[in-house]
Amino acid sequence: MVESYRSKEHIKICTHCILPETFPGITFNESGVCNHCQREASLKTGGTERKAEYRRELDKLIDNVKGSAPAYDAIIAYSGGKDSSYTLMLLRKLYGLRIVAFTFDNHFLSPLAKKNIETVTTALHVDHINFMPQWPLMQSIFATAARKEVFSKAALLRASSICTSCISMVKSLVLKTAVEMDIPLVAFGWSPGQAPIQASIMKTNASMVRENQKILKKIFFDHIGTATQSYFIPDAYYELYEDRFPHNIHPLAFFDYNEDKISQELEEIGWNAPTDTDSNSTNCLLNAFANQRHLEQYGYHPYVLEIANMVRQGVMSREKGIRKIYTAQDNEMVAYAREKLGRFA
C-alpha cells in the first residue's frame, strides 16, 4: 500500500512492480502480484541472452548502412534529456555514426535542457536541427489535449494526452525528415520501460506508417484544424520514397541501463541533470502539469506503466519506482504550465 497522490488515503499497488489498483484492467492474485507481472513471467520475454542478440543485430545493421547514405547515417529525436543524450552518445562514440540531432522545441524546453543540447551536440560534433512551431498552435494543441479526451484509452495507458500529442508530432517530423534526407536510421532514446524490445530494431513499413498517420491526422485535424498538415508525411512520399523508409532503433532497450551510471557518463561530456523539471523528465517544463491533469482525469500516473516495466525488468528498484510515481507533482511547476497555457487549459 502507498499513500495516494490525490489524498491521504492508501491505495493498493502490485507487490512485484508498482501498478496501482486504479490502473485500467488490473487484477491481483492472492500474493498481490498483478496480471501484467504474471503475464510477463509466463511469456519469459526478457533476459541477458535476448539483449545480446539484439545488440548483435544492431551491430550488423549499422555495418550494413554506415557510410552509405548521402548525408547522415542516423537522425535522432533529441530532447536534451538523459535518455536521448545517452543514446546520442552511444551511437556517436561507440559506432562513429554521422548523426543529425532533431529537437522539437514545444516552448516548454527547460533552459537547462537547452544548454545541455548545445553542450552535448558540440562535445559530440553532431549537427543539430531545432524545430519550433509557432506558439499559438502549440498552445492550442496542448490546451485541447488537457481539456478533451483526444486520444484512445490504449494510448492513455502509456502517456498523458499532452505528451502523446507532442511525441506524435516528434515521431512524424523525424520520420518525414529521414525520408526526405534519405537517412537510413531513426533513433529514439526510449527507456527500457517505454517500448517493447521487439520494437528496438524495426524497419518502418510504409503501409503501417500510412495507417497510423491517417488516424493521427484525423485526431489533429478534427480537434485543431489543418495547421499541422505539414508535420505529417505527404501521401506522395509513400510511393515516391518507398525505399527510403528507415529502420527505427532504440538501443537503450538492450544496452545496460542504470540511471546513475548514465548520468555520470553524460556529465563527463558536460551534460548536467536539470533541476528545473519534475522527477519524470529531464527536459520538459510542461510535464508536471501533464501528469497532474492525467491523474485528475484517470486516477493513475501517466508514467506508471513505463516505470512498472522498468521495475519488472530489474533496471530500477521498486523503491525508486514508488518514489518517482507516488510523490505529488510540484505545485509551482504545475502552476507555471497552467498559466502559460492560459484559460483554455
Added chain:
Amino acid sequence: MSYLETIRKYVIENFLFGDDSQLEEDTSFLESGIIDSTGILELIEFIEGTYHMRIDDEELIPENLDSIRNVVEFLERKLSKEITTEESARQS
C-alpha cells in the same frame, strides 16, 4: 485454444479490460483506437512469445496485424508454412 480464441482473449484482457462489446473479428484495432501503434508492438511480442516465432519486418503490415481476423489468417499462413518447411527439411 484456437488462434482466434487466444488472440481475442489477449486483446480483450489487455486493451478492452474485459469489455468486448465493440470488438468484432474485422474491427480495425488502429482505426477504432482499441490498440495504438505501440500496442501493436506489444501484440507482436505476445504473438512471438506464445507461438515461438519471429515476425519479419516486411510482415509488419496492417493486412497481417490490424484486426483479429487479419492476425488469425496471418498465423494460419505463417505457421503452416513453417511446419511444411520443417517437414521438408526432416525428409531431405
